[in-house]
Amino acid sequence: MQTQTFNHPTAFIAGWYWALPSCELKRSQVKPVTLLGKDLAIYRNADGKAIAIDAYCPHMGAHFAEGTVDGKGLRCFFHNWKFDEQGNCIDVPCLGKALPLQIKTWHTAERYGMIWVWVGKDIPQQPLPYVPELKYDECDALLGSRFLKNCHPNVVMINAIDAHHFNTVHKLPFEIIFDKQELNKNAITFRNTTRGGEKSWFIKLIRPLYKKEITYQMCYWYGSTGTVTVGPDFFHFHIMFALRLRENGKTEGQTILIAKKRSGLGGWLFNRAVLWLTKLVANYFAKGDTQVFQSIQFNLKTPTKADQSIVQFIQHVEGQEGLTWGSWETYSPPQSLEIRPPCLKVCTPNEIV
Incomplete structure (x- = not known):
């Protein structure tokens, strides 16, 4: 492609x-x-x-x-x-x-x-980014950290669905396989469908909190804003990473912590605690990857089976309307970059592994 x-x-x-x-x-x-x-x-x-x-x-x-x-x-x-x-x-x-x-x-x-x-066009074609699980709910929100990355927002976004890096960087002791679902032309979700981790004492400890797989869902909007939903069956944390392109293909981002609105003073106080805990979860997701995005020169030459969700995200971005930095006119690329979809069979050394 x-x-x-x-x-x-x-x-x-x-x-x-x-x-x-x-x-x-x-x-x-x-x-x-x-x-x-x-x-x-x-x-x-x-x-x-x-x-x-x-x-x-x-x-x-x-x-x-x-x-x-x-x-x-x-x-x-x-x-x-x-x-x-x-x-x-x-x-x-x-x-x-x-x-x-x-x-x-x-x-x-x-x-x-x-x-x-x-x-974009005169009339908004799609809604504001939202957490799919909270689509019809009023929400409380708290602004978290603002950050800069030395690469394009599209590249920062793929980190959350880079299945293998959860093992290598974050040391999570189980395989993650994502199931893709397109909500509309501008929004796509990736949800894990795996359990695993039977050899980990930590996973064994928290397993009673989960009836099925460990809940992890990523929803992408416009290729640059993503919402993370994570947590046990009875309680989910919601984090939005809102990114925008800066000069020279770099990224400025804002973390937004989100919780379903609860009524009364007690609900307000409870949500303050929830949003504080959500901030800790957000910091965990950000930890460990910071240096990578300061020096990465992204070029997916050898996608593997574990990179399938990344390739699906790239295809999703390509199906949307592109605009040009500064003018906001329709984007006309100076040249094309070839990225092949993941191969699920035995390949030659020059093909996908």
């Missing part, structure tokens, strides 16, 4: 991406945000709604983040031209009237303590 967008330093998938924490944007405040190479101004209007617009005024190019929020709209600092939440020019003070101008606005949403921006 040939890849068009996967792991290309100037390519990413059209979808929802985190812009900044909700708590960092107060009512009637505007902030500059550079997202996937594009400069934006994001403001919260008098109604409390977050609005994202292209950053520069069409008059003389002043940055809107220098301006002021005026009711539901935004005024440019330089000459006080006002634009409404749809980007329409509605006031030019020196003329005493509006001009037929419009700046580009982008769909926004808020969930998990984050402001998200839809990067």
